[in-house]
Amino acid sequence: MAQATQRSTVPAIRKDRRKAPWPIEFYRSAVGKKWVMALSGVMLMGFVVSHLIGNLKLYLGRNEVNLYSEALRDMPGHLLPRTLLLWVIRVGLMGAFAVHIHAAVTLTQTNHKARATKYQSPREYLAANYASRTMRYSGVIIIAYVIFHLSDLTFGSGPHNLRGDAYNNLIYSLQRPWAAAAYVIANLALGLHLTHGAWSMFQSLGVNNPRINAFRRHFARGFAALIVVGNLSFPIMVQLHVMEPTCSANRTPKAQVAPCARAIAETASKITAGK
Numbered sequence: 219m220a221q222a223t224q225r226s227t228v229p230a231i232r233k234d235r236r237k238a239p240w241p242i243e244f245y246r247s248a249v250g251k252k253w254v255m256a257l258s259g260v261m262l263m264g265f266v267v268s269h270l271i272g273n274l275k276l277y278l279g280r281n282e283v284n285l286y287s288e289a290l291r292d293m294p295g296h297l298l299p300r301t302l303l304l305w306v307i308r309v310g311l312m313g314a315f316a317v318h319i320h321a322a323v324t325l326t327q328t329n330h331k332a333r334a335t336k337y338q339s340p341r342e343y344l345a346a347n348y349a350s351r352t353m354r355y356s357g358v359i360i361i362a363y364v365i366f367h368l369s370d371l372t373f374g375s376g377p378h379n380l381r382g383d384a385y386n387n388l389i390y391s392l393q394r395p396w397a398a399a400a401y402v403i404a405n406l407a408l409g410l411h412l413t414h415g416a417w418s419m420f421q422s423l424g425v426n427n428p429r430i431n432a433f434r435r436h437f438a439r440g441f442a443a444l445i446v447v448g449n450l451s452f453p454i455m456v457q458l459h460v461m462e463p464t465c466s467a468n469r470t471p472k473a474q475v476a477p478c479a480r481a482i483a484e485t486a487s488k489i490t491a492g493k
């Protein structure tokens with residue numbers, strides 16, 4: 219009996235976790251998570267640059283934007299079924315977005331556990347700059363923005379949306395002052411996130427040489443500034459009425475109906491009201 223009591227007080231020995239394949243074992247380490255964060259970050263940076271380049275077509279007019287939007291769905295011509303390649307890229311980006319967030323959250327949890335005291339000393343706190351201290355807040359704003367942005371434009375939940383008319387859909391969306399403000403706030407948060415992210419990814423990948431540290435800083439700030447200035451120009455131009463919805467005669471076949479019908483109906487109702 220006494221023996222049984224004694225045995226029950228012995229702490230259970232934790233069995234070693236079974237070894238997973240090496241990519242998973244690597245990801246379980248802090249270094250692996252940092253690599254995954256950096257590489258998925260590079261993919262997401264590639265996306266924001268190409269997205270900005272595509273969005274700059276807004277300055278070329280509705281026809282160019284709608285042709286571009288259709289061309290993305292038609293990539294790579296007749297070699298694959300329509301939208302297949304676009305979906306492969308979308309799934310890749312969603313994967314990058316998911317692992318980026320997972321690695322960030324789990325790394326933060328590990329850091330918190332490893333730290334003897336929960337809070338940093340005032341000295342440590344000051345040493346970390348504003349962008350690095352606010353990564354999780356800017357990250358949350360970006361996630362919220364992407365959800366809004368996709369439901370607003372890509373899935374077309376707004377009343378202003380017409381499938382195939384990306385140009386007018388965006389202009390109608392950004393004409394709402396609260397939506398324009400949301401774009402401005404989110405892109406400022408994105409700029410802050412990129413300033414630290416584009417700098418620290420070099421460190422995560424082991425590139426930390428005093429000779430290139432100045433380049434790292436300039437690259438990160440320049441990259442973030444380019445994205446922020448480019449992206450902010452759209453809501454600002456729409457709010458200033460430099461960009462207006464258009465109803466040109468030169469339209470892509472799919473994009474003809476609703477905005478023009480709406481414009482015609484509005485004009486017609488004005489005429490009727492004037493009578």
Ligand code: HEM
Nearest residue numbers: 269273287308364367371372384388401408449450452453
């Ligand atoms: C002011 C800046 C921006 C403008 C004007 C803009 C505009 C657009 C437009 C017109 C579309 C296409 C909607 C359609 O399917 O017809 C789109 C899609 C998208 N945008 Fe943006 N965007 C901006 C910033 C951003 C940012 C900062 C992010 C991410 C951090 C982002 C993420 C996306 C994603 C994930 C899609 C879906 C792409 C797809 O359909 O595969 N956008 N955006």
